[in-house]
Amino acid sequence: MPFALLDTKLIHEPLKYSGSLDHLEFIEVTPIIGREYPTAKIKDILGASNIEQQIRDLAIIISERGVCFFRASQDDLEVEDLKKFTDLVGKLSGRPKENGLHVHPLYRDPANVPMGNGKTDENIYVINSEAQKKMYRSMIKNRPVEPQDLAREWHSDATFESCPSDFSCLLMQETPPHGGDTLWYSGYELYDRISPSFRAYLETLTATCAQPVFRTASAAGNYAIMSPRGSPLNADDSFAPSHPVIRTNRVTGWKSVFAGLGLHVSRINDVYTYEDQMIREYLMRVLTRNHDCVARMHWTKNSVAIWNNSCVFHAATPDTHLVPGSLRLGIRASSIGEVPYLDPNSTSRREALGSAT
Template structure:
């Protein structure tokens, strides 16, 4: 048996090349997030050095976790949104055979079309009414108890063998207030864990089962979409095993990944109480360390793109409290590699000498 190489990273970390220095931005918080205040995604796609700019953007997203485009992106077509998201994943080294995610329930009659009246298998429509129809088989959805917003935290498509690397959301309609989205740095959460505990978590995996998709297909009498952005994302089991700690391929930094979230159902190899304790511990780190969080108050036409390998995100389900509130958007997601923990990777703070 050949021992794993603990000195050479599987993927060489990407380095920023300076092609986006002309764009105005502010850092959302010291640890996470960047907001481009005036930049237009369409202008990046039209640039002579478009590949250089998108590759550099992939580096920034991967280091900062999430990037916001505050200016109205209302001139960006659906095809351009898809192309942009696909290019970010492709130019940052995802498997060549992968592409954009196909939503498992695309064939569902409750799949509400986009604002233009069309549907697209690579576009997930953000719409609270659509969610009620698509996920009507979700356990506990009709509970009258106060909502536990812990369950909102997730990383996109963790229920797939190959989850999403990058997701880009363009918000089309927003209420005057409410409906914010939060992102939390999995890099920093990992760094706030003691070295002995980190070493323990490094050796764990989690099962990320999401039976709602198969249940919805059975209830609606239609077949689940397959494949879904990767030759490995097939069938209707939706119960892959992922590492609790994974390496981000773009940076080589470790991040807590499948330790918490909507799709994580079990930490493997530990007793039931230990499983609960580990997940509650990680969630407690998220909720008690709000300096690890970037918050987006949406404005019409704004966009966000994030790296699911190193951040979780959570929508704030409060728009039902705003009379006449409408919150709709369209999201495209690239599909990355099967999550892995590289023995040569380090934490973000270790890599940066912080």
């Protein structure tokens, strides 16, 4: 009797780039992560006759490179344009049909600062350090007196949801003359820099991604948490889902470290306390000792970054308080993707590209 052929088909077949963006000038930020478009305008993509083809191709590029920067001033990009652009990147790259843009759990907070136009929008998160201090005032009493460990800043967006964000897009409207940079780190390369045997073990693990601050903040402010939040599955207020430590990116079919480290990860499941600590500290050690896996964005007014949360971690640099009179203000929209999964037939980035880097 002949042996049955193994099923090697992926759950989501990787998308193929069609070449519709070849006319745009670009620079690869590093060999591993990041692409910058120095002159491209997002509004032109939204107005193109082949808009769906261009945005699908852009979703592929973002997913392969991790993050893309649009350096030219996007001062003609309105709030509705930002929302439409982010929504289409997620929609046209295969997210669940019932999903849309994320709604921030604390949108009803009276301290929710409006956008520059004086309005609020449930699908827009305003990046404003002063506003964040007010919204998360319940955390003030827990602030450490020792110097801050900036490794804690690394995270991917909305991992506290059952369906986290796939793509996030940030338009920085005001930025200080120096400081306030954002860094992105390749989860693909983090996976590739772990030994094969340890990778295989990590693929068996999940982690709890708890964020209890939302419930404490809403209780302190006496208002209801928003629900649902971009997906019918993001409807409760537990904010403690379990996600795979290693996940597959649906667009590329590549494996990435996902729920093994970061601001929202509270525990590796089904291991002893010391083992949990050891695993997370090891992954953070690999991250912090390999800065060639980082793409850094020094923001300029009205520049944009869009990234794939399934394969990158990011961290803002909290140094703007050192620049007197500085203001760091931006608006972010986030698409909501699928429940994170690990496809046993997926490969690493290096394996897929046949590359040592």
